[in-house]
Amino acid sequence: MALPLTYNLRNVFVRWRATAATIFGVALVVAVFVLVQALAVGLEKASQNTGDPRNLMIVRKGSTAESSSQVSRQQFQTLEYLPQIARNANGQPLVSADVVVLVSLPRRESKGEANVSMRGITAIGMELRPQVSLAAGRWFAPSKREVVVSKKLAERFANFSPGEKFKTGGHELTVAGQFDGHNTAFDSEIWMDADEARSIFDRDNYSSILVRTTGTNAAAEFLRRIESDKRLPLRVEAETKYYSEQTSTALPIKILGDFLATAMSIGAIFAAMNTMYASVGARTREIGTLRVLGFRRRTILAGFIIEGAMLAGIGGGLGCLLALPLHGYSTGTLSFNTFSEVVFQFRITPWLAAKGIIFAVVVGIVGSLLPAIRASRLPVIAALKAV
Amino acid sequence: MNIPTFIIKNALRNKRRAVLSVLSVAASLFLLVTLLVALRELTSPPEGLGAALRVAVRNKISITNPLPARQRPIIEHISGVEAVTPFTWFGGKYQNEEGMTFAQFALDAKMMRRLFVDLKMTDAEWQAFTDEKTAAIIGKVTADKYKFKAGDRITLDSTVYPGALQFKIAGIYHGTADDRNMFFHQDYLDDSIGIPGQVGMWWLKVKTIDDMPGVIAAVNKAFANTSAEVRAESERAFQLGFISMWGNIKVLISSICTVVVFTLVLVSASTMSMAIRERFRELAILKAIGFQRRELFTLILAESFGLTVAGGLLGIGGAYALFTFGDISKMTHGIFIAFEVTPKIMGTAALVAASLGIIASIAPSIAVARMSVVNGLKTLD
Amino acid sequence: MTAKGNIVTIRNLSKIYRQGEINVTALDNVSLDIAAGEFLTLMGPSGSGKSTLLHIIAGIDRPTSGECQVQNIDVTQLDESQLADWRNQNVGFVFQTFNLIPVLTAQENVELPLLLMKLSSEQRRRRVAAALELVGLADRARHLPRQLSGGQEQRAAIARALVTDPALIVADEPTGNLDSHSAQEVLGVLQTLSRNAGKTVIMVTHDPKAAAFGSRSIHLEKGELTA
Numbered sequence: 001m002a003l004p005l006t007y008n009l010r011n012v013f014v015r016w017r018a019t020a021a022t023i024f025g026v027a028l029v030v031a032v033f034v035l036v037q038a039l040a041v042g043l044e045k046a047s048q049n050t051g052d053p054r055n056l057m058i059v060r061k062g063s064t065a066e067s068s069s070q071v072s073r074q075q076f077q078t079l080e081y082l083p084q085i086a087r088n089a090n091g092q093p094l095v096s097a098d099v100v101v102l103v104s105l106p107r108r109e110s111k112g113e114a115n116v117s118m119r120g121i122t123a124i125g126m127e128l129r130p131q132v133s134l135a136a137g138r139w140f141a142p143s144k145r146e147v148v149v150s151k152k153l154a155e156r157f158a159n160f161s162p163g164e165k166f167k168t169g170g171h172e173l174t175v176a177g178q179f180d181g182h183n184t185a186f187d188s189e190i191w192m193d194a195d196e197a198r199s200i201f202d203r204d205n206y207s208s209i210l211v212r213t214t215g216t217n218a219a220a221e222f223l224r225r226i227e228s229d230k231r232l233p234l235r236v237e238a239e240t241k242y243y244s245e246q247t248s249t250a251l252p253i254k255i256l257g258d259f260l261a262t263a264m265s266i267g268a269i270f271a272a273m274n275t276m277y278a279s280v281g282a283r284t285r286e287i288g289t290l291r292v293l294g295f296r297r298r299t300i301l302a303g304f305i306i307e308g309a310m311l312a313g314i315g316g317g318l319g320c321l322l323a324l325p326l327h328g329y330s331t332g333t334l335s336f337n338t339f340s341e342v343v344f345q346f347r348i349t350p351w352l353a354a355k356g357i358i359f360a361v362v363v364g365i366v367g368s369l370l371p372a373i374r375a376s377r378l379p380v381i382a383a384l385k386a387v
Numbered sequence: 388m389n390i391p392t393f394i395i396k397n398a399l400r401n402k403r404r405a406v407l408s409v410l411s412v413a414a415s416l417f418l419l420v421t422l423l424v425a426l427r428e429l430t431s432p433p434e435g436l437g438a439a440l441r442v443a444v445r446n447k448i449s450i451t452n453p454l455p456a457r458q459r460p461i462i463e464h465i466s467g468v469e470a471v472t473p474f475t476w477f478g479g480k481y482q483n484e485e486g487m488t489f490a491q492f493a494l495d496a497k498m499m500r501r502l503f504v505d506l507k508m509t510d511a512e513w514q515a516f517t518d519e520k521t522a523a524i525i526g527k528v529t530a531d532k533y534k535f536k537a538g539d540r541i542t543l544d545s546t547v548y549p550g551a552l553q554f555k556i557a558g559i560y561h562g563t564a565d566d567r568n569m570f571f572h573q574d575y576l577d578d579s580i581g582i583p584g585q586v587g588m589w590w591l592k593v594k595t596i597d598d599m600p601g602v603i604a605a606v607n608k609a610f611a612n613t614s615a616e617v618r619a620e621s622e623r624a625f626q627l628g629f630i631s632m633w634g635n636i637k638v639l640i641s642s643i644c645t646v647v648v649f650t651l652v653l654v655s656a657s658t659m660s661m662a663i664r665e666r667f668r669e670l671a672i673l674k675a676i677g678f679q680r681r682e683l684f685t686l687i688l689a690e691s692f693g694l695t696v697a698g699g700l701l702g703i704g705g706a707y708a709l710f711t712f713g714d715i716s717k718m719t720h721g722i723f724i725a726f727e728v729t730p731k732i733m734g735t736a737a738l739v740a741a742s743l744g745i746i747a748s749i750a751p752s753i754a755v756a757r758m759s760v761v762n763g764l765k766t767l768d
Numbered sequence: 769m770t771a772k773g774n775i776v777t778i779r780n781l782s783k784i785y786r787q788g789e790i791n792v793t794a795l796d797n798v799s800l801d802i803a804a805g806e807f808l809t810l811m812g813p814s815g816s817g818k819s820t821l822l823h824i825i826a827g828i829d830r831p832t833s834g835e836c837q838v839q840n841i842d843v844t845q846l847d848e849s850q851l852a853d854w855r856n857q858n859v860g861f862v863f864q865t866f867n868l869i870p871v872l873t874a875q876e877n878v879e880l881p882l883l884l885m886k887l888s889s890e891q892r893r894r895r896v897a898a899a900l901e902l903v904g905l906a907d908r909a910r911h912l913p914r915q916l917s918g919g920q921e922q923r924a925a926i927a928r929a930l931v932t933d934p935a936l937i938v939a940d941e942p943t944g945n946l947d948s949h950s951a952q953e954v955l956g957v958l959q960t961l962s963r964n965a966g967k968t969v970i971m972v973t974h975d976p977k978a979a980a981f982g983s984r985s986i987h988l989e990k991g992e993l994t995a
Contacts, residue, residue, distance in 0.1 A: 004883070010871035021657030028650040032643060039639075060549060064486070067451060068478065068547045104449040112631025115449050169448045170616050201448065202614060233549055248486065260643065263418040264650065270411035271654040274404060289867040292828055293881045293928075294856025296849060334632040339451065341632070380828045383867060384819075384940070 002299055003290070008307045012314070015279060022268075022275040023315040026360050029264040030319025034356040035326060036257035038346040043250040043333075046344035050184035051239035054086075055128055056219060058209040058226070061233045065246070065338050066100040066208040067117065075232055076209060082225065084218035085211055088127060096125030097206040099197045102340050103168045103190075106158045114332075115340040116153065118168075118190045120197025128210050131184045137162030137177025140192055145200075146176040147192040152343040154178055156332050169200045185243055188332070188343045210239065246337040265363050268312075272367025276308050280375045287375050288383025301376035308368020309361045316360025320353045393686075395693070400666075405694065408655065412698025412743065413705065415651035416736050419644060420706040423732045426640045428723055429633070432626040434564070437504040439596055443625035444589040444606055447616040453585040455615050465605045467598030468591055472498040473573045475587035479543030479552070481533070489529040491543060491569040492587075493576040496522070502592045505563050512537065512558025520575045522557035526566035530559045550580040564725075591619075648739055655695070656747040670755055684752045691748035692741070699740035703733055775935060775968050776802035776825060781834035783820050783991075794820040795831065796991035804935075807962035807969045809982035817991040818972045819940060825970060826938040827855045839935060856884050860929025862939035862958075866921040868913040874924040875900065875909040881932045899927040903957055919950025926957055930967075937961060939971040943978055955981040 012019060051057075058079070063069035076097045079085075085093045099120035104113045123142075126132070140146035154160035165174050173192070181187035197203070213219040223236050280287070287300055327348040335342035399405055444462070446452035453475075462471050477491040496517045500506070508516075508524065515537070516522045525535055535541065535556055544551040554571055577583040593602050599621060606619035620628070670683055710726040783795040795817045802808055810818040823829035824836055827843050835842050838858065846854055855861075868877045878899055882892045900906045903923040913921055922942060929937055939958065943951035959981045961967045971982060979985050987994045 004876075007869070007872060014871050018657070021653050025650050025654040028646055028653075032646055036643075062544055062546055062549065064546045070549070102449040102451040104447075107631075113628060114632045115451070170612065170614070201452065260418075263414065263421070264647065266414040267411050267418070267651065267654060270407050270414065271657075274407050274411070277403065277407075285865065285867060286869055289863070289869070290880075291852070292826075292855060292861050294852045294884050296852055331635055333635065381823070383828070383861075383863065384823075 003295065003303045005306070008303055008310060011279070011283075012307055012310050015282070018278060019275055019311055022271045023311060023318065025271050026268050026312045026315025026363060027318035027322060029261065029268045029363070030316045030356040030360050031322040032264060033257060033261040033359060034320055034323040034348060034352055035346065036253065036260060037352055037355070038323065038327070038348045039331075040250040040253040040257060041349060041352060042344040042347040043253065043342065044247045045347055046183070046187065046342055047185045047243045047246045047337075050131070050186065050243035051241075052128065052130060052212070053238065053240055054212050055239035056211045056213060056222065056236055057239045057242040058211065058234050058236050059207070059242075061235045063235070066098070067102050067338055067340070069100075069207050070205045071097065071207065071209055071234065072205050075234065076206060078229075078232065079209065079211070079226070082222060084213045084222040084225070086214045086218075088124070092124060094124060094128060094212040095209060096122045096128055096211075097194065097209045098122075098125055099194055099201070099203050100207040101197060101201045101203070102338075105166065105168065107156060108158050114157075114334070116157065116190060117188060117338055117340045118147070118192065118197065120194035121191050122194050125194070125210060126191075128212055129186065131182050132179050132186050133182070135178045135180040137175070140176045142193050143196065144174075144176075144193065145171060145196060146174050147190050148177045148179050149175055149190045150187045150343065151178045151180050152187045152330055153190065153332075153341070155330065156341070156343065169202075171200050183345070185246070185342070188335075188338075188341055246335070249333070249336040249342065261359065265359070268363050269367040272308055272312055272364055273370060275311070276304060276368040276371035277374070279307070280304065280371045283375075284378060284382050285385050287378050288380055288385065291378070291380040292383045297376040300378075301372045304372035304375050305365055305368050308364040308372070310364070312360045312364025312367070313357060315364075316357035319360065320348075320356050323348060323356075391689075408694050409698045409701065412651070412655050412695055412740065413702035415647060415655070416699055416702030416740055417706045419647055419651070419739060420703055420728060420732060420736050421710075422640060422644045422647065423735060424706075424710065424726050424728055425723070426637065426644070427729070427732065428726060429640070430630055430637050432564075432630065434623070437502075437592075438622045440593050440599070441502065441622040442591040442593060442599065442603060442606070442619055443622055444591060444617050444619045445625075446588070447618045450588065453582070453587060454589065454617065456584050456586050458589070458610065458615065458617075459586075461609055462589060462591065462606060465602060465609065467593050467595075467602045467605075469594045470498050470501040470592040471495075472502055472590050473586035473588075474590050475573060475576060475581070475585075476547065477543065477545055477552075477571075477576070478547040479545050481541065481543055487546070488532075489526075489567045489569060491523075491571065493571055493573040493581070494590075496570070496572050499570065502590055503563065506560045507562035508558045508560045512560075515557035519555065519557065520572050520578075521553065521555050523554035523569055523571040524558045524560050525556055525569045526563065527559055527561040528566045529569065530556075535559070545580065548576070548580040548582075552576070552579055589617075651739070652743055652746055655698075655743055656750070667755075667758065671758065674758075680756055683755050684748075687751050687755065688745070688748045691751075692744040695740045695744035695747070699737055703736045703740070707733065773803050774801045775804040775839055776800070776970075777835075777837040778802075778821075778825070779835050781821070781824065781831050781836060783817070783824065783829070784832045793991050795824075797834070798988075798991070798993055800986070800993065802968065802970065804968055805962060805966050806984055807959060807982040808971070809979040809985045810970065810972045810988065811974060811976075811979055811985055812988035813974070815990075816988040818988045820991075821988065822938055822940055822970060822972050826859050826861055826936070827851045828861075853884075856881055857932060858934050858936060860926075860932065860934045860937045862922070862925050862929050862937065862942045864941040864944040866913070866918070866925050866945070868921055868924060868928075870913055873910050873912055874905060874916065874920075874927075877913070877924060878928045878931050881928060885932070895931050895933075896927075899931040900924075902930065903927045917950065918946050919953055922946060922950070922954050923957065926954070926961075930961070935968060937967050937969045939969065941972055941974070943973070943975070951978065 059066060059069035060071060080093060080095055085095050088094055101118045102115040103118045105116050106113050135151045140148050149160045159166040160175055162175055162177050165172050213222050226232055226234055226236050290300060326346045329346045332341050332343040446454050459471060462468060472495040475493040477493060478487060479491050480487055500513060516524050537556055537558055539556045540553055542551050542553045593599050603619045606617060610617045673683060707728045710728050715723050715726045778798060778800040781795055781798045784791055784793050798821060810822060812818045824831050831844055836844050875896055878896045879892055882895060900909055903926050905920060905923050905927060908916060908920060943954055955978055958969050962969045973979055
């Protein structure tokens with residue numbers, strides 16, 4: 001029969017002064033772990049939930065990103081009126097060719113420059129991307145040197161308020177408004193008129209084509225059509241799939257997070273071990289008494305391991321609480337896929353918090369193993385240990 | 388027996404606690420050193436030899452925009468310029484790899500030796516490289532990874548240009564700050580799948596260091612108000628520009644360092660406080676015998692210091708040994724090629740260890756100061 | 769083989785242990801019978817072996833040689849887990865230092881040994897209440913040990929010793945840490961248990977006034993029975 005859990009729990013709390021440091025130490029380890037992983041998750045999610053499932057993205061074969069892809073006007077014209085393409089209310093085919101250019105722009109508060117993705121887009125292109133909505137000002141007017149910037153980008157870069165101007169490619173562009181990308185990859189983009197973009201950046205070719213087909217069968221047919229045409233060195237895939245593959249930036253951050261957690265947990269394990277040894281030392285008589293009463297060695301062993309797990313588990317919960325305020329905090333870094341700024345939020349998912357607590361509990365169990373073994377090996381006579 | 392022996396005997400009385408304390412301090416200092424080194428590597432790119440004389444010239448819009456090849460003679464004519472080469476990103480994938488594993492650049496092979504003086508190859512290898520248009524040279528790190536040797540033919544699929552190119556390896560180089568890259572002929576690219584008349588960027592070498600500011604200004608001015616405006620900057624500024632694209636990475640790592648140090652102090656201080664508390668009875672006896680408070684503080688401090696010094700030697704020394712003699716490239720999957728533990732970093736970590744030794748002894752010292760001998764003797768052992 | 773009415777039969781019990789380089793003889797060939805329902809006091813100077821004898825009878829120490837039968841079971845032959853079960857069901861131990869679990873209330877402390885038996889929580893509750901009632905602590909059931917006086921703590925410990933209804937109550941200097949008034953109370957309870965409840969009580973003490981509460985005294989010196 002095991003010792004009641006209230007016994008274990010009360011012991012954890014009654015020695016709180018001695019255990020507080022360890023609990024807090026574990027809390028910090030878990031907080032760091034959760035925060036770094038939240039960065040990685042945030043990065044992934046920034047691109048993952050992008051795209052309309054009905055759309056197909058077309059880039060040049062062999063390209064890994066729109067910005068390094070080239071689609072010629074002839075290729076676009078070959079596709080434009082294919083029967084599988086859906087049409088909008090006005091009877092226009094829902095196909096749009098975009099120009100994506102990386103532009104180096106200054107950050108706010110002179111914190112240096114960074115590459116930003118500028119997308120030359122058409123009205124149809126905007127129609128194909130319902131995830132984006134206007135947040136301030138107005139959309140750019142066609143044939144004008146105007147842009148609309150992501151609201152989230154505007155927080156990080158200079159001159160991005162509606163009405164402000166900035167220079168690039170020898171031309172001055174006016175910010176007509178800001179849009180909200182609703183936590184998709186578009187949050188890291190600036191949009192402008194496609195033809196204006198081609199003019200300013202001297203582009204003959206487009207970067208990519210976005211297409212909406214009439215249905216799943218049509219999509220399959222469209223794909224087959226393109227892939228079998230030798231004149232079209234193009235790659236077609238679902239827009240959602242294209243974006244969900246753009247997550248390699250998260251990988252080094254995940255590795256960093258795992259490394260940090262492992263390294264810090266070693267210190268935490270030693271701390272937990274020390275705390276539990278001290279606990280065993282202080283409760284020698286108590287342990288002996290329990291054995292006199294008839295409790296088994298393995299019950300004592302389990303009891304101390306449970307206490308270690310509880311101790312660390314509490315630390316883990318505290319750590320998650322410490323990390324929580326940063327949930328949703330917006331930041332940005334260089335994306336390895338697009339080679340431009342990607343804006344994202346810290347995302348602490350329930351699963352991540354659970355992982356943090358589980359990790360803490362494991363630390364507690366490992367740390368209390370040796371002390372628990374020691375406790376279980378105490379002879380019954382320990383009950384009579386003189387003061 | 389003398390005082391130092393007494394201190395050591397005391398500290399080792401509970402060997403297990405002493406060992407755990409030392410290990411805990413060691414682990415945290417090891418981590419601190421690792422983070423400081425990573426931070427330094429990420430934010431201060433290594434200086435290649437000859438970097439002081441090199442200038443990077445890229446399209447003002449962004450580095451991903453190309454420059455027209457016709458800019459070259461204009462740049463060559465600017466006074467103070469000694470050598471010019473194009474430098475174009477190929478973005479090639481090797482075999483069936485998911486992504487790019489090493490960088491490849493097209494350039495003027497004949498000019499290269501004058502510009503990148505830190506690159507070491509035999510004269511024969513240089514000759515083989517410049518003589519043949521399809522030739523390429525590869526850095527030792529990548530060559531070792533894929534077991535390339537001179538004479539091998541490799542094919543790379545470009546993610547930027549339409550198609551693939553085959554290269555013949557003319558030589559393996561070493562000696563640069565980043566021995567992972569591959570270099571080949573710009574002509575070869577132009578004649579095949581490249582865009583003739585376009586280059587990625589220019590690298591220049593100035594004649595003397597005094598020429599640098601003038602050259603930079605002249606290059607920028609030469610192409611102002613053209614369809615391809617440029618930004619010329621020193622190599623250092625160019626590298627720092629990349630780093631600033633990482634954004635808050637420096638802030639992130641610095642914060643983590645702070646948290647680590649804080650946790651370290653917290654955990655180790657409490658561990659040592661507990662150790663001292665165990666010894667109250669003995670300290671009371673010493674007090675009864677006639678030891679002054681000052682002497683007791685010294686005992687506590689000495690023990691505290693001893694533990695942190697031992698932990699420091701283990702943690703900092705261990706980090707130094709691992710990163711100086713270990714294969715960094717392999718350990719970090721190629722993310723880092725150098726991981727230098729500088730004296731400054733070791734000094735910082737040592738300082739942290741020393742402070743820890745002092746901080747950890749504060750609470751117990753206060754307690755001992757307040758303790759009356761009678762109460763101390765009554766303390767449970 | 770137990771003679772009629774003897775609950776404990778000890779034959780040629782010896783205990784020798786090593787202390788550093790020396791062999792110490794704690795018990796030297798001790799033989800003894802204890803009748804059921806006795807209140808036996810073991811007396812003797814420090815180091816006489818009285819506590820060692822008590823511990824062996826109670827199953828928390830093992831002799832080097834000899835046998836000790838309690839209710840026809842030779843406890844020296846039981847293995848560790850068998851001893852644990854045996855102690856739980858047959859012995860109630862009262863310590864000089866009370867040994868209550870600090871984080872549990874008096875009630876929870878008394879309940880502890882019952883957790884090892886197959887009883888419903890209702891059955892446990894009743895037994896605990898009865899035991900506390902017997903020692904006069906019913907109104908302090910929810911108090912933690914630090915909220916009890918020394919005498920109350922020891923009474924709670926006695927209640928814990930009783931709650932499994934053991935045949936044997938074993939007490940090692942139970943009044944050593946008590947003032948004389950509480951000591952009297954505790955000794956009175958032990959006496960009542962022996963006289964009215966039929967429990968066999970074996971008590972180690974060095975205080976003749978405490979020994980006076982017992983029905984019989986035996987003396988040990990240097991590991992041997994004297995007088």
